[in-house]
Amino acid sequence: MSLHRVIYVSDAAEIAATSLLTLVDILGASERNNRRDHITGVLILHSGKFLQWVEGARLDLDRLMARISRDPRHKNLVVLSDLPITERTFPDWFMAQVQADPPIVGKLSATLTPKDADEVEQLMRSAALAHAAH
């Protein structure tokens, strides 16, 4: 089984940016489906942008990304990185919502492109670690 990790950013549709219910709905479906498909990762929603880290087997990841790409609750999805990995970073999180800390908030205020991938990866790791410590 070849493990991969995708990190992407997107613009939340107005309803998703403002309604907690939408986020709860996304996290509910994620928990259910990702447990089934062995997808793990982290989701951040801040100032109208989603930043998501998803890791899993290639086929499951491709199926998930196809569903996510079609989801009208966001648009302008830009994949920042899609790389093979040797092990999962978040093996226990079928999708954890993580609060954006100030460095991530700063990063999200600009338009992100694949050249930001390494920095975004580090920032997401730190934010997720702080989250896990709570």
Ligand SMILES: Cc1cc2nc3c(=O)[nH]c(=O)nc-3n(C[C@H](O)[C@H](O)[C@H](O)COP(=O)(O)O)c2cc1C
């Ligand atoms: C920003 C964002 C992140 C999402 N992340 C996931 C995810 O990790 N796993 C998942 O199954 N669905 C995720 N979804 C929802 C999918 O687009 C889709 O609605 C869902 O997988 C359909 O599941 P269902 O057929 O069980 O209703 C996400 C949607 C958005 C907008």
